[in-house]
Amino acid sequence: MKYSLNWDLDSLFSGGINSAQLKAKLAQLKTAIAALGDLLDRWDAASDAPHYQQFNKIITQLQAIESGIGQAGLFISAVGSADINNPDVAPVNARLNDLENQADNVSGKLKKVLVQVPDANFAAMLAQPDLQPLAFNLKEMRNDGKELLDDKTEALINRLDLDGKAAWSAHYDSLVATVTVPFHDANGQPLTLSAGQADNNLLGNADPQYRAELLPAWEQAWTDKEQLFADTLNHLAGFRLTEYAAHGTTDFLRQPLKDNRLSAATLNTIWQVVDDNKQFLLDYLDRKAALLGKKHAGWQDVEAPLNLPGSHLHHFTYDEAAAFIIKYYGEFSPKMAALAQHAFEHHWIEAEDRAGKAPGGWMESAPETHESRIFMTFTGSPNDVSTLAHELGHAFHSSVMEDLPYLRQDYAMNVAETASTFGELIVADANVKAAQTPAEKITLLNAKMDNPVAMFLNIRARYLFETRFYQLRQQKLVTPAELNELMLNAQKEAFGHDLSTYSPHLWASKLHFYIDDLSFYNFPYVFGYLFSLGIYAKAQQEGNFEDAYIALLRDTANMSTEDLARKHLGVDLTKPDFWLAGVKLIKRDVAEFMRLTDSLVN
Numbered sequence: 001m002k003y004s005l006n007w008d009l010d011s012l013f014s015g016g017i018n019s020a021q022l023k024a025k026l027a028q029l030k031t032a033i034a035a036l037g038d039l040l041d042r043w044d045a046a047s048d049a050p051h052y053q054q055f056n057k058i059i060t061q062l063q064a065i066e067s068g069i070g071q072a073g074l075f076i077s078a079v080g081s082a083d084i085n086n087p088d089v090a091p092v093n094a095r096l097n098d099l100e101n102q103a104d105n106v107s108g109k110l111k112k113v114l115v116q117v118p119d120a121n122f123a124a125m126l127a128q129p130d131l132q133p134l135a136f137n138l139k140e141m142r143n144d145g146k147e148l149l150d151d152k153t154e155a156l157i158n159r160l161d162l163d164g165k166a167a168w169s170a171h172y173d174s175l176v177a178t179v180t181v182p183f184h185d186a187n188g189q190p191l192t193l194s195a196g197q198a199d200n201n202l203l204g205n206a207d208p209q210y211r212a213e214l215l216p217a218w219e220q221a222w223t224d225k226e227q228l229f230a231d232t233l234n235h236l237a238g239f240r241l242t243e244y245a246a247h248g249t250t251d252f253l254r255q256p257l258k259d260n261r262l263s264a265a266t267l268n269t270i271w272q273v274v275d276d277n278k279q280f281l282l283d284y285l286d287r288k289a290a291l292l293g294k295k296h297a298g299w300q301d302v303e304a305p306l307n308l309p310g311s312h313l314h315h316f317t318y319d320e321a322a323a324f325i326i327k328y329y330g331e332f333s334p335k336m337a338a339l340a341q342h343a344f345e346h347h348w349i350e351a352e353d354r355a356g357k358a359p360g361g362w363m364e365s366a367p368e369t370h371e372s373r374i375f376m377t378f379t380g381s382p383n384d385v386s387t388l389a390h391e392l393g394h395a396f397h398s399s400v401m402e403d404l405p406y407l408r409q410d411y412a413m414n415v416a417e418t419a420s421t422f423g424e425l426i427v428a429d430a431n432v433k434a435a436q437t438p439a440e441k442i443t444l445l446n447a448k449m450d451n452p453v454a455m456f457l458n459i460r461a462r463y464l465f466e467t468r469f470y471q472l473r474q475q476k477l478v479t480p481a482e483l484n485e486l487m488l489n490a491q492k493e494a495f496g497h498d499l500s501t502y503s504p505h506l507w508a509s510k511l512h513f514y515i516d517d518l519s520f521y522n523f524p525y526v527f528g529y530l531f532s533l534g535i536y537a538k539a540q541q542e543g544n545f546e547d548a549y550i551a552l553l554r555d556t557a558n559m560s561t562e563d564l565a566r567k568h569l570g571v572d573l574t575k576p577d578f579w580l581a582g583v584k585l586i587k588r589d590v591a592e593f594m595r596l597t598d599s600l601v602n
């Protein structure tokens with residue numbers, strides 16, 4: 001084998017989770033945070049004028065602290081993901097959370113200090129050669145500062161958050177670990193599934209009958225504990241709403257939009273485009289149902305694989321997957337291909353299929369050493385190759401920004417999901433093109449539809465639910481029955497009343513509703529997906545696209561998302577046109593799927 005299935009973490013911190021090097025790093029960060037706090041207390045804009053050297057020192061130190069926290073954070077979550085039963089991870093993680101909390105306090109203090117700087121001094125500061133590249137970020141910090149309460153109150157809120165939002169989010173994980181689904185295996189033998197195993201089977205088991213029987217058992221498992229989940233969701237959201245109210249707003253979309261540097265107008269346009277253009281996906285689902293021998297698809301069929309006779313999919317070895325990604329990345333961008341190759345060669349990826357690993361996949365960058373690490377489980381399916389391509393897309397994004405100041409690398413989730421989806425699209429298309437038979441092509445096109453169906457229908461439903469839930473939560477505690485009803489109605493609306501079954505307990509089973517530092521963990525995915533489709537459409541039209549793409553990625557933490565699109569793509573995101581160009585690409589795939597399956601259903 002050419003490439004290793006295991007990553008190297010020792011080059012980040014040697015000696016595992018109890019590494020002396022890591023301990024020293026955490027201690028050094030603690031000292032640095034305290035020192036920065038002192039420096040800030042003593043800083044005064046007027047006496048620092050005209051060169052603002054002291055301020056430059058402050059902002060440099062803040063960035064060093066945040067990148068140090070990033071480096072340590074990646075290492076700790078990497079160790080934890082690769083070995084979920086390691087008891088030493090949680091205490092070290094708690095120390096890091098504590099440091100993050102202190103760093104947040106200092107950064108909040110800095111934001112408020114910036115508010116006190118007179119406009120003329122602030123403009124003069126931004127004109128300094130060292131500070132000029134950070135102008136957007138400093139303005140953003142100053143605007144944030146205007147909404148902050150006094151230091152003591154902000155520190156108290158941060159402190160309470162550890163036993164508030166953050167605690168409810170962690171409590172969710174503990175609750176999910178107790179959920180079991182009594183069911184049976186393929187031969188009818190009784191079997192108890194964990195929530196994760198049941199979820200994988202519900203969405204991915206190849207037998208439609210098995211999935212259909214599993215859905216009621218799945219819903220029952222969440223029903224049994226629905227009061228506990230409802231409490232958790234209510235309190236997490238309640239804490240958040242109180243925090244918003246303390247900062248003078250009842251608009252629960254304000255913060256998520258701000259986090260994504262996105263305007264409400266753009267978000268509304270995206271949803272309009274989605275709602276106006278979902279019929280072809282509903283037609284696709286009807287066709288899929290017909291191929292499964294049904295009139296209407298059920299909730300459990302939406303993402304299911306199609307097992308057509310003669311569709312034996314290619315099984316990739318890890319080396320083949322690497323070669324495939326490097327080859328097709330290279331057709332778009334030699335630099336993307338080079339980064340992927342570097343990642344495989346330098347042990348950035350943990351891909352081994354073994355017990356004791358966390359589910360899912362992620363990429364995090366190591367800002368101090370200009371590297372990344374990717375976590376996933378590789379079993380050899382085309383889907384795994386796509387996941388790998390997705391995470392390598394994230395890694396490419398980070399790599400093209402590594403020379404920028406740390407604040408300039410702080411891109412938001414919506415644009416983060418752009419580079420990853422772009423990487424995934426390249427490889428998914430290559431997979432479809434490489435299909436040997438029509439049956440294989442149908443299977444792969446069907447798998448490729450998972451993304452648009454998730455974005456246009458499933459995530460649309462989650463957004464509708466979350467919006468309505470927050471509205472109701474502003475008035476009262478929401479009961480499990482009400483949550484089920486809100487979710488069921490949102491799903492029916494998003495799926496055009498086209499499914500034969502739904503999953504009303506999705507509000508309990510979906511982790512994304514319980515993430516503490518980001519709410520509305522849904523629309524940024526839809527943005528990233530459609531934005532990358534728009535870029536992909538452009539890349540296919542224009543020959544030499546690499547430089548323009550890299551220039552766009554480098555600006556992702558340097559302006560609002562609307563400005564980014566205007567500057568690098570010449571488009572107005574508040575208008576439907578750009579989004580519709582991406583929709584056209586999905587329609588093309590669906591049309592081909594319909595053409596290839598016509599003769600199979602009539």
Ligand SMILES: [Zn+2]
Pocket residue numbers: 390394416417420
């Ligand atoms: Zn991603």
